[in-house]
Every structure is written in C-alpha cells, then in structure tokens.
Amino acid sequence: MSLTGSFHVSPSTGVPTPTHIAVLDDEPDITLLLSGYLGTHGFRTTQLHSGRALMELMANDPPQLVLLDLGLPGEDGFAIARQLREHWRCGLVIVTGRGDAVDKVVGLEIGADDYVTKPFDLRELVARVKAVLRRLQAEPAQGPAAVATSTTTGVPTPAEDAVDRDLLHFEGWSLDIAARRLNDPNGGEVMLTTGEFDLLLTFAQHPGRVLSRDFLLERTRGRESSPFDRTIDVQVGRLRRKLGTDPNDSRWIKSIRGAGYLFVPRVTTSRGQP
Template identity: 40%
Template sequence: MNTAQSGDSRAAVVPRALVVEDEAALAMLVAGYLDKDGFEVEVAHDGESALAKARELDPDVVVLDLGLPGIDGIEVCRQLRTFSDCYVVMLTARVEEVDKLVGLSVGADDYVTKPFSPRELVARLRAMLRRPRVSARQAEAQSSEAIRVGDLEIDVPAHEARLGGEVVPLTRTEFDVLAALAERPTMVMTRAMLLEAVWGGGWVGDEHLVDVHVRHLRLKLGDSAEQQRYVRTVRGVGYRIGTGE
C-alpha cells in the first residue's frame, strides 16, 4: 500500500525506496532499516532488474551501488534519469574522488562511501524527502512570473528552468541549488548556507558536494569556471546568482 488512511480521511504518503546492491546481506540490512522506518521497499541485485523495478515501483528514493555486475551503477543512474526524477544516493566501496564526481555527473544527488551506518543513510534519505519543493516565500514571489537572469528563466512553482526559451534538463538537486541562489539574488551563499537551504539542517556529509552540483549546473547552463554568466563564484566566500559580462 502507498497510503494510510487517518481518522479524517486524509492519506499519509508512504515513501517508496528501491535498494540496488549486489551484496545480498547488505541489501537486506539496508532494506530492513528502511522498512522499520516506514518505507515501502523493493530490492534489486543487478542493474537490469533495478531499472525494471524502478519503472514498476516509481520510487521516491533509490539507494544505488556503483559496482553492480552487468550494467553498473553509473549506467543505471543514467538510464533512470530518462524516466524518473527520484532522489538517488550512490554507494561506493572506492574512495577515489573520480568515482564520486562521475556518479554525481549522471544525476545522483548524494553519495555514501562504504562502510557506512544504515541508520545514518536512512536519516539522510529522510532529510532529502523533507526538502520543500517550493517554499511559501518562493511560491508567493513567483506566482506571477519567473525569476529572470539574462536569458535564463527560473520558474520555481513549475520546478523548471528555461534558457533562451528552451527547458534545461536539471535534476531535482541541481534545480534546488539554482532556485536557492535565485531566491536570494543579492546574497553570496556559502556552501554551508546552500547545504542548509537545499539538503536541510540534518544533512551530514562532505560540503564539497555543493561544488560538484554547481559544476554540473554550470555545464547545463553553458557556463564555465572562466565564463560565469549565471552562477558566479565569489572567491573565498561562495556562490551567487547573476549575469557576468
């Protein structure tokens, strides 16, 4: 069941999670923690079945191992992003930075390095699901028109960014970072401020995750570190929205 009826006939949504891990014992351990925390959980042990179950389940979150047999986690994430905007947390036993960056470049929202605490993983997933898709202030401010930065339009209620009239294919997290910056157009936001605004106060992890998402956001907007038209770096402080000449 996806919903539970309360006394006043309102439905409380039960979050759906897909755990994709080829180590059966670890998969069941994570699934057990999620089930205990109130998730509806499915488990897959390889990439092909993971994609099939993702289409069937339409999960809210996917816990995805990088080193899967057959179709690896990178390719699963790449294909997943063609039909789902669920949150994706990558699991990796390899600590090299390249793994983390590659995983995030195909649309993952976060990563966890093995070994990890299942309890902390569940807490991180819960924090993701608590993210407000549109804040009250954003909705009020953007009820009539989108935020405009040059030829970039940021429509917060529609959760859509358009560049020159064309929709930019951003992940949830990339859009949330862009919206957080656009909502405060005169403010330079530190990594800590962006983590608070996008990931929530309970998030625990590497704050350089912000830099990775900013880098991929810039790529999709046609920005670069040298030519910063929309997301600008304020050296030693953080990031701000704005046009660069």
Template identity: 40%
Template sequence: MDAERLGHVLVVDDEPVLAGVVASYLDRAGFDATITGDGLEAVDLARRIDPTVVILDLGLPGLDGVEVCRRIRTFSDCYVIMLTARTDEVDVLIGLSVGADDYVTKPFSARELVARVQAMLRRPRARGAQADPARRFGELTVDVAAREASLAGRLVDLTPTEFDLLAVLTERPRLAFSRRRLIETIWGEAGGGDQHLVDVHVANLRRKLGDDPARQRYIVTVRGVGYRMGAG
C-alpha cells in the same frame, strides 16, 4: 501502497545482507522498500514502481551503478544516492555527473543512510511557491512553483538536486552563499561535510545552462566564500 507510507525506495546492491538491513531500517522509518542486486532489473523496477529515492551501489557487477543512474535519469527525476566502497574521488565525480544527488561511502550506518533519505525528502522544495513569481536572469527563467527552469524559452532538464540548488541561489540573488550554508540548506545536517559536493552540482548546472565558467553569466564564484547568482 499504504497511504500512510512516506514513499518507495529502491535499494540496488548485490550484497543481499546489507540490502536487507537497509530495507529493514527503511521499513521501520515508514518507507516501502524494494531490493534488487541486478543493474538491468533496477532500471526496469525504476520504470515500474516509480520510486521516490533510489539507493544505488556504484560497484554493481555487469551493468554498474553509473550506467544504471544514467539510464534512470532518461525517464525519472527521483533522488539518487550512490553507495561506493571506492576511495577514488574520480568514481564519485562520475556518479554525480550522470545525475546522482548524493553519495555515501561504505562502510556506513544504515540508520545514518535512512536519515540521509529523510533529509532529502524534507528539503524546502516549494517554500512560498504559490505566491512566488517566476524568477528571471537574462534568458534564464526559474519557476519554483512548477519546479521548471527554462533557457530562452526551452526547458532545461535538471535533476532534483540541481533544481533545488538553483532555487536557493535565485531566492536571494545578491547573497553570496558559502558551500557550508548550501550543504545545510539543501542536504540538511545529514548531508555530511563534503563541500566538494556543491562544486560538482554547480559544474553540472553551469554545463546545462551553457554558462561558460570564465564568463559566469548565471552562477558566479565568490572567491573564498562560495556562489551567488549573476545577472544573466
């Protein structure tokens, strides 16, 4: 791959015209793009080309986007953006629960989708990481430089967005972050206005950390505001 390119994006959509338009915009923005409309082939391609981002249609025939995402998450921590033509919130929540980082509802602007990809890759993933010691909250340790979180010494398998959310919250543990601020910090201006996206990722984080929502040892809900870190 050309060293000047920004990354490799796998576009998975069974509408070839739409996929072609998206790939064309990605190419002009400096990305390499590979297209497939088949779920099984998408999983195989994700293994072989190790994409930076996967743009994945939720409504694929056969092996649907949810199952494709689930399988990709067993071997890759690439960013995953779900495309959905469905208005049912349950479908979106299922997609996010299996490891998608974000979603875009059809119809959409290819230009805006590419902007969403660019915003994801501009996240401040290692800001000050070289001088930043591991952050500890009870049994939870967050190592920003290594992008690892461990609980009682055992690594916790987090998606990129889940780790980014945890890194932001632990950077200023006494600060209550509003959902809007978390959207702007993690997803950027291209992230849209769906603040419920934060709630879903917080729920996923709590589940993986074994954090009972009633006790909230690690992630505390601040009513009327958003979230902050707990003492652990």
C-alpha cells in the same frame, strides 16, 4: 505528489502512503539489512540485485528514491545512474564501497543527490535519505511535474499555493517553482537534477549576495560541508554548463575566493497559473 518523511501523497487519491524506496545491491544481506531498517522508519522498500530488475520496477512501480550500489557484477553502476537521470525523476543516493574522490565526483556529475561510502552508519543513511526526500517535496517521481500538496488532504494550502505559483526570471530564463522546471530564453525546458534545481533556486532567491558553501550545502542537501567536500563546486559547474556557459565561466555565478558564490543576474518574480 507531496513527500514528507516516510510518506508521500498520491496525486490521484490525495491519500498518504508509505514512501517507496528501491534498494539495489548485489549482496542480499545488505539489501535485507537496509530494507529492514528503512521499514522500521515507515518506508516501503523493494530489494533488487540487478540494473535490469531496477528498470522493470521503474516502469511498473516507480519508487520515490533509489539506493544504488555501483559495484554490480558485470554492470556499470554509473550507466544505471545515468539512465535513471535521463528517464525518471526520483531521488538517487549512491551507496557504495568505492570511496575514491574521482568516483564521487563522477557520481555527483551524473546527478546523484548524495554519495555514501561503505561502511556507513544506518542512522546517518536514513537521515540522508530523509534530507533528499524533503528536497523532492514538490517533485514527482516521474512524468509531468505536479504542484506540491498538503500532506493531510492532498490539496494545496493557501500558503503553499502562493509560494508554489511563483516564477523567477533572469536574463530571459525562467524558473518555475511549482513544476520545478527551468525554461531557457526560447521557452525550451532544461532538465535539472534535484540538487541542481535546489541550488539554482537558492541562488535566484538570494541574487547579489555572497553565499558560502556551507549555506548552499545546508539549503540543498541538509548538511554541512567537510573540509574537502566539492559537492557544491561540482554542481555549480554543472549549472553553468546547463545555463549555456563554460563550467569555469563566472559571468552569472561568480566565484568569490575564500567566501563562496554570488549570483550576478537581476531576478524578477511573477505569478504562474493557479
């Protein structure tokens, strides 16, 4: 599946169809408002008011992205987010009135692609949604990964095909760009969220260079950081943990005081199967 703006290309038909977004909030007025505004931008939406309804949708008509409110009566929004991350590959934007820094860190730790607090500007929310969808361009909503395809024909273009078949190798690990998959030295797959994959890919494409937080945030989330934004720091800690090191271990991802981060391993490139 290839995503671009408010449309995605079906892997089975190669036909562009409206990108499907699930809007989950306990307040019908909010789901109606969001669905209506997203609809004016060409998105197909489904309004939901419970975690159970979302799970049923994921099983029958999985969306490419979920807008999730944490404050659902009688339900744990973080548990819903965790369940999404464990079983489906889709964009996840938390939209909530819980603006506490701890809640934001927890949401990002679980694997949310973005965290938006209420009240919010509708135009900004749509811009954030589109930024997440751009990062999902080569990633399917669920199931096995697929090669990114042309948004007009559904067939890989020569340039896309050449880039997407690259495999990046470091310290026995391999990063498959086409499948958006990380394999450990034993060949086992290590599951990464969209943000984690994009961050690791950015590091692997710029080994031995100090990358600022602003640069990393722009490459992985399409926006600049604010003075107290810890998004990149949180994701670096998660990446270190998934690479088998302590979250504070800078052996592979080195913290450069006042400058950013540096990816230490030597990276080599090979070509995957067409």
